[in-house]
Amino acid sequence: MPIYQAGSLNTAALQAPDLYLQIVPPKTRYINGVATDILGQVGVGSWGPVNSPMLIGGPGDVSQKIGAQQVRKYDLASACNIAIQLGASNIRAVRVSDGSDTxxxxxxxxxxxxxxxxxxxxxxxxxxxxxxxxxxxxxxxxxxxxxxxxxxxxxxxxxxxxxxxxxxxxxxxxxxxxxxxxxxxxxxxxxxxxxxxxxxxxxxxxxxxFTGGTDGASGVTDASLVGADGSMPTQRKGMYALRGTGAQVVNLIDLTDSTQWPSMVGYGLSEGAYMVTQGPVGASYSTVSSSLNTVGCDAYALKVMVGDWVYWQDNVNGQLRMMAPATFIAAKLAALAPHQSPLNKPLTNVVATQRTQAQQPYSLAEIGAINAARLDVITNPCPGGNYFGARAGLNCSSNPAINGDNYTRMTNFISLTMAGAFGSVIGQLQTPELWRSTKSTIDSFLLNLQQQGMIQAFGTQLDGSNNPDSRVALGYMQADVQVKYLSVTRYFLINLEAGQSVSITVSASPRS
CATH class of the missing domain: 2.60.40.4290 (Immunoglobulin-like)
Known part of the structure; x- marks a missing residue:
């Protein structure tokens, strides 16, 4: 009795009378979503490979793989420790240098x-x-x-x-x-x-x-963080070294050069990553908005913070340091589930910002202008109380249907999950059974999201109606998937009618 794996036996050309057993794999597959908590950080360090991602999961990894945090621009150890404080514990850190490191x-x-x-x-x-x-x-x-x-x-x-x-x-x-x-x-x-x-x-x-070791940090620029792409991993530098790591949120530490933003958008769209950056120290929202409009970045892959930088207590070096706001927001995004927005969520390790330190709180008009300018800002108070948090929850898209942080995160999460799950379909014979099993797998994944309260509704079409013979004959198979996201509450309006002349009708029926 020979045993065969399904597909390896030509059942239409059997010659010898016998019992033939074929092992058929389950027709329904289940897929799990890709990790959404991977945070990519690019900066300078005192140890570790250059232009090669390092896995950082806690403070011990930071000190052993990167070195102690230092008071300097682009410091990778400082950014990683800030992220860990905010709950981001799945970091891919890329160290860059100016080439003089020894x-x-x-x-x-x-x-x-x-x-x-x-x-x-x-x-x-x-x-x-x-x-x-x-x-x-x-x-x-x-x-x-x-x-x-x-x-x-x-x-x-x-x-x-x-x-x-x-x-x-x-x-x-x-x-x-x-x-x-x-x-x-x-x-x-x-x-x-x-x-x-x-x-x-x-x-x-x-x-x-040992002596003579140097970091090669003094000549690093914003352009060094962006780096250069290459067809081989060993050719990639800076941001591009994160390709293939699964980092869905990326922070190029302390980058403020707006001319680098288009490259960041291109990387974010191609890799399914949310790129977070900011304006220069002290730059107003109007200045940062002008820079954003000048470089023409209108895409959901980029999030830009205004130049209101953040104060953070560096207990290692014993001082209050002014840090880039993107470092905090990127960490918060990575720590949140993808359907959540950082809007109005507490940033527990923020001590102050430039504006709050100067006792110049934002007015509602300014917050509205920042939102209209497709920017975000960290400030205190937030609608939920006297804590520091993001006040916009927006990406840089001018399309109100896709300009929420949750749109970027969920779209990348779902698309990357599906992109990684259905490569096995290629090479299979296109039959109604293949349509059915593939649709069932997609539906099962989306149903799990719906039951977890991550999406509102979904619909999938994969049959003869959207796969006509003329397309099937050319080798095409098409699935049309629609997913409705949950809406983030941005405005809560309460209509209060009060006074001595207000007429209220009270029901006489008892309450259930």
């Missing part, structure tokens, strides 16, 4: 002072200057132990190295253990080694420190 180095020497091994930090940056390396007698007689220490991390230990070896062969064995690992452990995650000219024995006990 890796810290050190060397292990022999008894005569000649270099046996050159040591280089795995990444460039000043955090590499905290590295130390020790070479001491190993646990086993006639061996050596190499230990790498790094701030805040458990030291790496390579023990019992070079048994029976001397001179250049010993140095080569130690270097190989560092670069390739041993039977007891993997290679070093902090340093790499290269052999020096020494042919003598190592000094009996030595501990060296």
């Amino acid at each position: 890796a810290a180095t050190s060397a292990l020497k022999d008894t005569g002072g000649a270099i046996g091994i050159n040591l280089t930090a795995d990444y460039t940056g000043t955090l590499g200057n905290t590295l130390t390396a020790s070479l001491v007698p190993g646990t086993a007689v006639g061996t050596w132990k190499f230990v790498v220490g790094f701030a805040g991390v458990t030291p790496e230990t390579f023990d019992n190295l070079g048994a029976g070896l001397t001179g250049a062969a010993l140095w080569a064995a130690i270097a190989s253990a560092i670069n390739n690992g041993t039977t007891a452990r993997g290679p070093s995650q902090f340093v790499n080694a290269s052999i020096g000219p020494s042919t003598a024995a190592p000094a009996a006990t030595q501990t060296v420190t």
Whole structure:
């Protein structure tokens, strides 16, 4: 009795009498939505790969993978810690540099002072200057132990190295253990080694420190954050290094150059990402609005904050710092479910803004002008109370049907989910059964959203009525999907009639 997977047996050309069993996979598939909480951040750091996304899930990751937060423009560690405080804990951080960044180095020497091994930090940056390396007698007689220490991390230990070896062969064995690992452990995650000219024995006990690591941050500009695209991941720089990471909200830290906004829109539309930025420090809403109109960005993929920057308490450096508003709003968006709006939602780590610090609260007329200008602003109070929050909840589209933050987030969420779920349809024979199973999968996903209170209604058409033979014969299959989003309450009007002459009719029937 042969067993076949469905589709691998030509059932119209059987020759030998027998029982043929085909394994048929379930016709109804279920799909889960893509992650919507991934926040992309691009800035400068003191450690980690350049132009390569790093996964950051908490403060420990920030200090170990990026370095301590610093008081400087474009600081990646500061932006990541702000985001974590606001509940965004699924971050893809991209470090950029001006090209002058260098890796810290050190060397292990022999008894005569000649270099046996050159040591280089795995990444460039000043955090590499905290590295130390020790070479001491190993646990086993006639061996050596190499230990790498790094701030805040458990030291790496390579023990019992070079048994029976001397001179250049010993140095080569130690270097190989560092670069390739041993039977007891993997290679070093902090340093790499290269052999020096020494042919003598190592000094009996030595501990060296690393020096020369630089961040390459001083020459970074707004254009550096945007970077350059490429067909291969290794060619992508800055913002474009986030391609394929699933980051649905992106913050190019401290970027204010409006000429970069069109590139950000293009990236956001192609990747299904919501790009958040702002005007320069202190720039009024009229100035930022003029910049937005000048560059012609009228798209749901971009959100622009006015130049009313935010004060945040930096407990690491012990000072109140003025930070870009997009850093806070992008984090809040990533922390919220995609059908929610940041409008009137508390930003708990904001201490003040430039306007509130100057005791110049926004009037309702100004808030209205900011909304009309397709901008947003953080301020206090909010309609819900005396807390800091967003006062518009809008993207930069001039179309009122699609200009809500929730439109951008939900549209990207649903489209990316469907784009990633139905690649298996390609190559299958187009039959009514394929239509039925595909439609059922789409409907099941949307029904889950409806039952979770994330959408109001939906409709799907995938049958012969929208797939005529003339199109099917050319290989096309079309599904028409409609989804109605829940509306965000922006205006609440209460009509109050009060006074001594008001006539009120009271029902005589008892209340149920």
